Amino acid sequence: MRLGIVSDSHGHVELTRPAVRMLESLDVDAVLHCGDIGSMDVVRLFTQWPTHFVFGNCDEEIDRFAVAIEKAGQRCHGLFGSLEFDGVRVALLHSHERWRFRNAIESGEYQLVCYGHTHVAAIDRQGDTLVVNPGALYRANPHSIAVVELPAIEASIVAL
Numbered sequence: 001m002r003l004g005i006v007s008d009s010h011g012h013v014e015l016t017r018p019a020v021r022m023l024e025s026l027d028v029d030a031v032l033h034c035g036d037i038g039s040m041d042v043v044r045l046f047t048q049w050p051t052h053f054v055f056g057n058c059d060e061e062i063d064r065f066a067v068a069i070e071k072a073g074q075r076c077h078g079l080f081g082s083l084e085f086d087g088v089r090v091a092l093l094h095s096h097e098r099w100r101f102r103n104a105i106e107s108g109e110y111q112l113v114c115y116g117h118t119h120v121a122a123i124d125r126q127g128d129t130l131v132v133n134p135g136a137l138y139r140a141n142p143h144s145i146a147v148v149e150l151p152a153i154e155a156s157i158v159a160l
Helices: 013-025 040-044 062-071 098-106
Strands: 002-006 030-033 051-053 080-085 088-093 112-114 122-126 129-133 144-149 154-159
Touching: 002 013, 013 040, 013 144, 030 080, 040 062, 088 098, 098 112, 112 144, 122 154, 129 144
Parallel strands: 002 030, 030 051, 088 112, 112 129
Antiparallel strands: 002 144, 080 088, 122 129, 144 154
8 A cells, every 4th residue: 555645735736736646646545634734725636535634733723624624525633643554553643742743653552653844854763663754745845745655664755
């Protein structure tokens, strides 16, 4: 299984479209959005995949937004998603709540932690946990996404 990971679109549809085209070319099976979504227009760009969203510090009216995401046929996990793909436990969050971020990594419960917020792409290993930040679709140079192969849990950053 191949996961596409994106973050920090901040409602910018034109900056998100290249990420969608890249995800199409990489033939991903599902997408994780690590927060600061910004608008329903961005959510609609991901309708061709099962997409999981969490909220970031810049997302507003989250109750109304959560309902709209679910109505679009996607999954909204609030501020934290606990997921499983191909037997791999995945934490999905924005990381602006540092305590929640540290807890996800240190708990030993997750083999993969996907986060955003910093606008800096990174792949790190903390014990048995792979920690992946795809970078950002807005206010990053270059804009980037990440792809994770499961169940091997091998990640790469893809510049756009």
